[in-house]
Amino acid sequence: MSNSSIVALIDVNNFYVSCERIFQPSLNQHPVIVLSNNDGCAISRSQEAKDLGIKMGEPYFKFKNLVKKHNIKVLSSNYTLYADMSARVMKLLAKFSPNQEIYSIDECFLNLTSFKKRNDMISYANEIKKTIKLCLGLPVCVGIGPTKTLAKLANHMAKKHENFNGICDFNSMPKDLQNIWMEHIDVSEVWGIGRNLSLKLHKMNVNSVMDLKKSNFKRMREQFSVVMERTIEELNGYPALELEEYFTPRKQIISSKSFGKSMTCLSSLQEALSTYIKNAWKKLREQNSLLQTITVYIKTNRFSMNTKQHRQSIQMNLTSPTDDIIVINKIALFLLGKIYRTGYKYHKVGIMLSGLSQKNENDQYDFFITKNIKNSKINDVYEKINKKWTDKIQIASAAGIKKEWKMKSENKSKNYTTNWNELCKAFAN
DNA sequence: CTATAACTCTCAA
DNA sequence: CTAACGTTGAGAGTTATAG
Numbered sequence: 473m474s475n476s477s478i479v480a481l482i483d484v485n486n487f488y489v490s491c492e493r494i495f496q497p498s499l500n501q502h503p504v505i506v507l508s509n510n511d512g513c514a515i516s517r518s519q520e521a522k523d524l525g526i527k528m529g530e531p532y533f534k535f536k537n538l539v540k541k542h543n544i545k546v547l548s549s550n551y552t553l554y555a556d557m558s559a560r561v562m563k564l565l566a567k568f569s570p571n572q573e574i575y576s577i578d579e580c581f582l583n584l585t586s587f588k589k590r591n592d593m594i595s596y597a598n599e600i601k602k603t604i605k606l607c608l609g610l611p612v613c614v615g616i617g618p619t620k621t622l623a624k625l626a627n628h629m630a631k632k633h634e635n636f637n638g639i640c641d642f643n644s645m646p647k648d649l650q651n652i653w654m655e656h657i658d659v660s661e662v663w664g665i666g667r668n669l670s671l672k673l674h675k676m677n678v679n680s681v682m683d684l685k686k687s688n689f690k691r692m693r694e695q696f697s698v699v700m701e702r703t704i705e706e707l708n709g710y711p712a713l714e715l716e717e718y719f720t721p722r723k724q725i726i727s728s729k730s731f732g733k734s735m736t737c738l739s740s741l742q743e744a745l746s747t748y749i750k751n752a753w754k755k756l757r758e759q760n761s762l763l764q765t766i767t768v769y770i771k772t773n774r775f776s777m778n779t780k781q782h783r784q785s786i787q788m789n790l791t792s793p794t795d796d797i798i799v800i801n802k803i804a805l806f807l808l809g810k811i812y813r814t815g816y817k818y819h820k821v822g823i824m825l826s827g828l829s830q831k832n833e834n835d836q837y838d839f840f841i842t843k844n845i846k847n848s849k850i851n852d853v854y855e856k857i858n859k860k861w862t863d864k865i866q867i868a869s870a871a872g873i874k875k876e877w878k879m880k881s882e883n884k885s886k887n888y889t890t891n892w893n894e895l896c897k898a899f900a901n
Numbered sequence: 902c903t904a905t906a907a908c909t910c911t912c913a914a
Numbered sequence: 915c916t917a918a919c920g921t922t923g924a925g926a927g928t929t930a931t932a933g
Contacts, residue, residue: 507920508919508920508921509920509921510918510919510920511918512918512919512920513919513920515920529919529920530919531918531919532918532919533917533918533919534918534919536918549920697926697927698926699925699926722922722923722924723923723924724922724923724924725922725923726921726922726923727921727922728921728922729920729921730919730920730921773918773919774919775918775919776917776918822921
């Protein structure tokens, strides 16, 4: 018992909506939602909006009448703002433990084992909560347990039940009380148990968290997978998942977006693809990687019942790794041409870079990759200019004037934290 | 046959 | 008026393929 670890999961409540509310306090008592790209689906909802019955991921057009009826504030997503706020949150949280795993844009794990002698984790969690509220104006919940999965579950409880006051600690909760909670929470709330798995579990009469916790993990492993086995171990307080503290380069990089409206002509698709290639390439350079495989795919709108469907992807393996945007661009556009068919209303195009490896100046093969020194210089210059004056120059094929494919984003807030001009504009009137 | 590549499915935020 | 439904990443398991 004494050597068991203490893991906390800190998660910002309704993150995107909460970010918007900082800069528009008038939204505070109001039902608010933030939409996904293209103003497609609800991806963040204030408590008031949840209470009105708007579901996570629900398409906008399906609840437009509710929006009108209750005067719900609808915002397009502003990822620049959220990313910046996220960085601030994580920086603050890092002060509370030397061991932090940033798990997603709005949540992180902290290992608090070394603070065990404080013996009052709840008050420590309260400090965390107060700090984030005071410094950034964001509400968070803290869940604590002996494993990551239990910390997640505790966080869920802290969010759902007001009497926890935003903090739930399994470690300090009597065993019989823990059991009661687990018997009353549906198994689908467990981290890693998604739609399909919970359906299967329910069929086997494994309904509550407790049912899963008590189940025979060996049999469950046979019927499901090693992931399920780990989940069960974690529910029982035996850590099966490590805290992943260190930066690891992505193993694949995807850039892909749905269009504002569907398109049939190849040149528009090429234009869009070139822009996505540039996004992917930027990420590739940021993590100092080289790629070996390029995948391009196109899709028609799968929800559109009356149009002919076409979905296809195509892949090419390069003979040697590269990070040359001119090469990537050339190949990707060539691949697009291969799979493109006339007469289809395309809705999405995307690129995936995979087979990534880290660039190493000393590697022999580096000599062969950069045999085109001119290209390599062009890449560097291109990168520098675009960093200095955000995206002022472009590869010709991306420089479309029409940008027909551009996303819909009808009600985006200003970049309050990263752009002085926008900040001034936002509060000018 | 095995080892690996390629592809599919699932989950998460 | 109509039609309108996100993106990115990871990992495990399965199937196809090369040698």
